[in-house]
Amino acid sequence: MTALKKSSLTEPELVLALQSKDPAVLKTLYSMYSSALYGVISRIITHTELAEDVLQETFVKIWQSAAHYDNTKGRLFTWMMNIARNLSIDKLRSKDFKNSLKNQDIENNVSFVDEQNKVTFNPDVLGVKQLVENLKPDLQAVLNLVYYKGYTHVEAAEKLDLPLGTVKTRIRLAIIELRRSFN
Amino acid sequence: MSVENLKAYIESGVLELYVLGDLSPEETLQVEEMASQNPEVRDEIAAIELAMENYAMQNAIEPSADVETKLFEKLGLQNEDEVETIGSTPQYQEQSRIVRLDNSDGKIRTLRFALVACIALLVVSGIALLITYNKLNAAHDQIASLNLDKQKFAGIVSQLEYENKGLDNMVTMADSKEWATIRMSGQAFSPNSKMNVYWNKKDKSVLINYVAMDLPKTDAQHEYQLWALVNGKPVSLGVFGKTDSATHEALQKMQTIQEAQAFAVTIEPMGGSVNPTMEKLSVMGGV
Numbered sequence: 001m002t003a004l005k006k007s008s009l010t011e012p013e014l015v016l017a018l019q020s021k022d023p024a025v026l027k028t029l030y031s032m033y034s035s036a037l038y039g040v041i042s043r044i045i046t047h048t049e050l051a052e053d054v055l056q057e058t059f060v061k062i063w064q065s066a067a068h069y070d071n072t073k074g075r076l077f078t079w080m081m082n083i084a085r086n087l088s089i090d091k092l093r094s095k096d097f098k099n100s101l102k103n104q105d106i107e108n109n110v111s112f113v114d115e116q117n118k119v120t121f122n123p124d125v126l127g128v129k130q131l132v133e134n135l136k137p138d139l140q141a142v143l144n145l146v147y148y149k150g151y152t153h154v155e156a157a158e159k160l161d162l163p164l165g166t167v168k169t170r171i172r173l174a175i176i177e178l179r180r181s182f183n
Numbered sequence: 184m185s186v187e188n189l190k191a192y193i194e195s196g197v198l199e200l201y202v203l204g205d206l207s208p209e210e211t212l213q214v215e216e217m218a219s220q221n222p223e224v225r226d227e228i229a230a231i232e233l234a235m236e237n238y239a240m241q242n243a244i245e246p247s248a249d250v251e252t253k254l255f256e257k258l259g260l261q262n263e264d265e266v267e268t269i270g271s272t273p274q275y276q277e278q279s280r281i282v283r284l285d286n287s288d289g290k291i292r293t294l295r296f297a298l299v300a301c302i303a304l305l306v307v308s309g310i311a312l313l314i315t316y317n318k319l320n321a322a323h324d325q326i327a328s329l330n331l332d333k334q335k336f337a338g339i340v341s342q343l344e345y346e347n348k349g350l351d352n353m354v355t356m357a358d359s360k361e362w363a364t365i366r367m368s369g370q371a372f373s374p375n376s377k378m379n380v381y382w383n384k385k386d387k388s389v390l391i392n393y394v395a396m397d398l399p400k401t402d403a404q405h406e407y408q409l410w411a412l413v414n415g416k417p418v419s420l421g422v423f424g425k426t427d428s429a430t431h432e433a434l435q436k437m438q439t440i441q442e443a444q445a446f447a448v449t450i451e452p453m454g455g456s457v458n459p460t461m462e463k464l465s466v467m468g469g470v
Contacts, residue, residue: 023260026255026258026260027255030251030254034246034250034251035243035244035245035246036236036239036240036242036243037239038243038244038245038246038250039239039242039243039244040239040242042244043242051246052246052247052250055246055250056250056253056254056257059254060254060257060258063258072219073215073218074202074228074232075229075232075233075236077232077236077239078202078204078232078235078236081235081236081239082203082204085203085204086204146203146205147203147238152205153200153203153205165195165196167196168195168196168197168199168200169194169195169196170196171196171199171200171203172194172195172196172198172199175199175231175234175235178234178235178237178238179230179231179233179234182233182234182237182238
């Protein structure tokens, strides 16, 4: 479904419309990419309400800083995804998020914990998750931290107690694995 | 940079970190510099980006619908209105044109309904006007025929009044002892004619009553003349006009005559004659 929506408009056209602040393009952009970006966000922030807040903030930022996007430096989606990732990581580290964790009622705790460990039944996701799980465990661990948990490679290196170079290589190998699977 | 070095650079994983936005500003600038100089680096970045994008697309999760609503509210954009401004891109236009057609379709449909309603109203008005026009014509005809009727009736009424007056006078004169009624009957010239003359015994005045006469019409050049026969000699008592004229008084006063043995009426040229034309003696009666 998302792939179909995406194909309805080429990237340079989208960028042009976005940078001319055409309100219609935001709608298009949203219908094309909101679920992909929400997928990225909700892997970093499992709390639905907060994740949706971040999704909204992401599109606000996309709208407001469209002029800063330079298409010679990368794809539009990469730029949007990094906005989403950065806002998610910011949220994860904010007082807001920590408060929301503290404010969980005893009654809600069980469901909150469930939420934290929620298994996604998105059929699109299942295959990829499978794929990531089929990666060698060391590649999988790095990709999980960097992609799902919003860690920087430096933090991942600390967390996994690995040299930076190794982390970088493993990220690369994992992504090459992904590339292979998509081709 | 040599091919080996380039390969090592690509394999270092820095490009993946670049795509993940996980580099410092200086490192980012270095990668962009490399990419602008080496197509291999540029292609590698593009491939990584595409892989990450595909990965994200395949891991998409549909957010709840009210996120979009809130987003457009927050940005102060009309969620429905964006079709007003259309980008220059054909595919995109195609997509939004569907929405726009829906919108204008509604407007066109409304206008079409309005047009149909207008035409219907026009037709109904036209029919109503035609009906009214026909009725008006009929009314005009009716008024004209009523006017004719009215004139006819007015004529009849005045005729009746005239005859009534004459009859009244006749009754009065018949009742009175002063008046003598001389009945004149038709002569050879006009056998069916008859007429009465009223002669006052006291003042000798003579009256004729148009109602109490039955004489044929004269032509335009002739009229009736009343004669009294006094000792065998005719004496003119004056002329009188058409018997059916409603413009006259019913009674007409003629000349007085002191004595007479008989009265007679002849047809004479207009203005009367000195001597009666005996061939045209219409009625005569003795006292």
